[in-house]
Amino acid sequence: MPNTAMSFATIPAWTAQGVLPPINPANPVSSVDRSPYVVSLPDIVLRFNTSPERRAIVDGFLRYRAALHTVGLIMGFQWLDGSFMEDVETLEGRPPRDIDVVTFYQLPTGTSQVDVLKRNPVLFDHDSVKSTYHVDGYSVSLGTPPSRLVRQSAYWYGVWSHRRNDRWKGFLEIGLAPDQDAEALANLNASGEPS
Numbered sequence: 001m002p003n004t005a006m007s008f009a010t011i012p013a014w015t016a017q018g019v020l021p022p023i024n025p026a027n028p029v030s031s032v033d034r035s036p037y038v039v040s041l042p043d044i045v046l047r048f049n050t051s052p053e054r055r056a057i058v059d060g061f062l063r064y065r066a067a068l069h070t071v072g073l074i075m076g077f078q079w080l081d082g083s084f085m086e087d088v089e090t091l092e093g094r095p096p097r098d099i100d101v102v103t104f105y106q107l108p109t110g111t112s113q114v115d116v117l118k119r120n121p122v123l124f125d126h127d128s129v130k131s132t133y134h135v136d137g138y139s140v141s142l143g144t145p146p147s148r149l150v151r152q153s154a155y156w157y158g159v160w161s162h163r164r165n166d167r168w169k170g171f172l173e174i175g176l177a178p179d180q181d182a183e184a185l186a187n188l189n190a191s192g193e194p195s
Helices: 041-048 052-070 088-092 113-119 126-133 146-160 178-190
Strands: 075-081 099-106 135-141 172-175
Touching (some): 041 052, 041 172, 041 178, 052 099, 052 126, 052 135, 052 178, 075 146, 099 146, 135 146
Antiparallel strands (some): 075 099
């Protein structure tokens, strides 16, 4: 489904602790104003593309999405997290090394996971994806049996809603459809060359 039918949240500012807030404290039980915030891909590029290291990660992430699209994965969504979504430069005195991504995908009609894997096996090799695209990537099929899908979603939500020091934090969600990628790439190109 194209992202144009979705409404997007504004990416919240980092908290005083340098992370995205897990909820809006003024409306803590809101079903939409909380993590994962559903945002647009171009907004992510505009917000987080603030250094040569971050530009390189954004470039890799956009190439990763393009590779997913070439094997037919265009329906679903991605959760984005990791130090790329934090003020890690202030928190740890270093730039982010990659972006953490879980891709929840729906297979094209008449296609199996084996078919998709055969089209580009390297795309599903964690270490290759990380070195090629700067993406710490994982994937979950939306065709997974419901009880297992719920467990996998709860796992990723639980892992990504906290820093390693137990501090609560938020993360972002974007659509997997390619309808915003050209605008996102234009935003990246307008900001300079990736290093």
